[in-house]
Amino acid sequence: MIDALLGLLFFQLIGEVLSRGLNLPIPGPVVGMLLLFTVLRWRGGPPAQLSATAHGVLSHLPLLFVPAGVGVMVHLPVLAREGGPLLAAIIASTVVTLIVTGLTVHWLRRGK
Amino acid sequence: MDERxxxxWVYLAQTPLLWLTATIAIYRVMVEISxxxxxxPLLNPVLLAIITIVTILMATDxxxxxxFDGAQFVHFLLGPATVALAIPLYESERALRRIFWPAxxxxxxxxxxxxxAAVLIGRLAGLSNVTLRSLAPKSIxxxxxxxxxxQLGGLPSLTAVIVIVTGMVGALFGWELLGLMGVRDDSERGFALGLASHGLGTARSLQFxxxxxxxAGLAMGLNGAMTSLLAPFLARWLGL
Known part of the structure; x- marks a missing residue:
């Protein structure tokens, strides 16, 4: 457990250093993910412990969004004014993005 | 007794312990209820937990x-969790190869x-420019x-809320919507869901x-990078 956690933090740290040091547009944790992926390919798979910890953390992924979501309380005045149109815009644009992305990938694969 | x-309460309200524990406990209870x-889908545990916590915070002033002093420890784990996505990515390498160029x-x-779409539909709905700038990066x-x-001149903390709502919308019916549009392949659906609604779309895809x-995790990461590249140009081009 502790080794796996250390591994994840270590790759995030390298990712942050590279992202900031080289001024990359890709955020540190994503750089860390890509680095770890590269190492896994080179190594031929994750150690059992890392795999178990990663799946454990990911099974509770939604929890990690709660603290940021509670920030809604700071914006109640904005939401009272613009909440309805804002919600409509979020729903409509998410639907458009989903459909355009899904169909692009789908059609390009069928086209082959 | 009351004074005691x-x-x-005065002590607890000032330590990170109380709100850290409350965040995890309330989420846990909501998962169980749901x-x-x-x-x-509408009784999303994240949504229920947010509503409950906001109510408690407002009632207790x-x-x-x-x-956030307490809850930041949970928030922090978003970073290691993103790194952890390398493991399912590695396990699905074959699926990734199959859709690489279309993806x-x-x-x-x-x-x-x-x-x-966010900026144009938002403008059509009559949102102010500050809100539009907070809305532009909503997918990631x-x-x-x-x-x-x-960077765009929006309100970052409003963006955080918009991002969560976007994630919930995608998680709510994105998978089904893609199916209705004829996109039935698991990897295509996951990719679209992760791109349009980040971690909550990823969590939903993991259920399937x-x-x-x-x-989904890969699309979430790549779109984070792509949006940071595109947003400044698109925002200027769209007159923000």
């Missing part, structure tokens, strides 16, 4: 900053669509979206298959 309880009711095109088109994961909003979840 009050002094305990599961017992057959996991109806606790400022968000005090809450790359989908990334470029989907990312631009996400930003442009919270920490990156907040950074972009700041580890392959869908892995591609």
């Amino acid at each position: 309880i009050f002094s305990i 599961r017992r009711l057959g996991s109806p 606790t400022p968000y900053a005090t809450y 790359l095109a989908g990334l470029l088109i989907g990312s631009a669509t996400g930003i442009a 994961t919270t920490p990156i979206a907040m950074g972009i909003a700041e 298959s580890s392959e869908a979840g892995a591609l």
Whole structure:
């Protein structure tokens, strides 16, 4: 457990250093993910412990969004004014993005 | 007695312990409630937990900053969790190879669509420019979206809320919507869901298959990068 956690933090740290040091547009944790992926390919798979910890953390992924979501309380005045149109815009644009992305990938694969 | 309880409250309200524990406990209870009711999409545990915590904070006059002192330990785990997505990604490498080039095109088109659709529809709905700037990076994961909003001159903390709602919308019916449009392949669905609604879309995709979840996680990461590249140009081009 502790080794796996250390591994994840270590790759995030390298990712942050590279992202900031080289001024990359890709955020540190994503750089860390890509680095770890590269190492896994080179190594031929994750150690059992890392795999178990990663799946454990990911099974509770939604929890990690709660603290940021509670920030809604700071914006109640904005939401009272613009909440309805804002919600409509979020729903409509998410639907458009989903459909355009899904169909692009789908059609390009069928086209082959 | 009352005074004693009050002094305990004063102490607890100022340590990270109380709100950290409350965040995890309330989320845990909501997962259980939602599961017992057959996991109806509208009773999303994240949504229920947020509503409950906001209600408690407002009833006890606790400022968000005090809450976040404790909850930040949960928030921090978003970073290691993103790194952890390398594991399902590795396990689904074959699926990734199969859709590599179409996915790359989908990334470029989907990312631009996400930003442009948000700004244009938002403008049509009559939103102010500050709100539009906070809305533009809505498809991508919270920490990156907040950074972009700041760069564009929006309100990062409003962006955080918009991002969560976007994630919930995608998780609510994205998978089913893609199926209705004829997109039935797990990896294609996962990719679109991760691109359009980041970590919550990824969490939802993981419920269907580890392959869908892995591609969702990949799409989430790539779109975070692509949106940081595109947003400044698109925002200027759209007159923000």
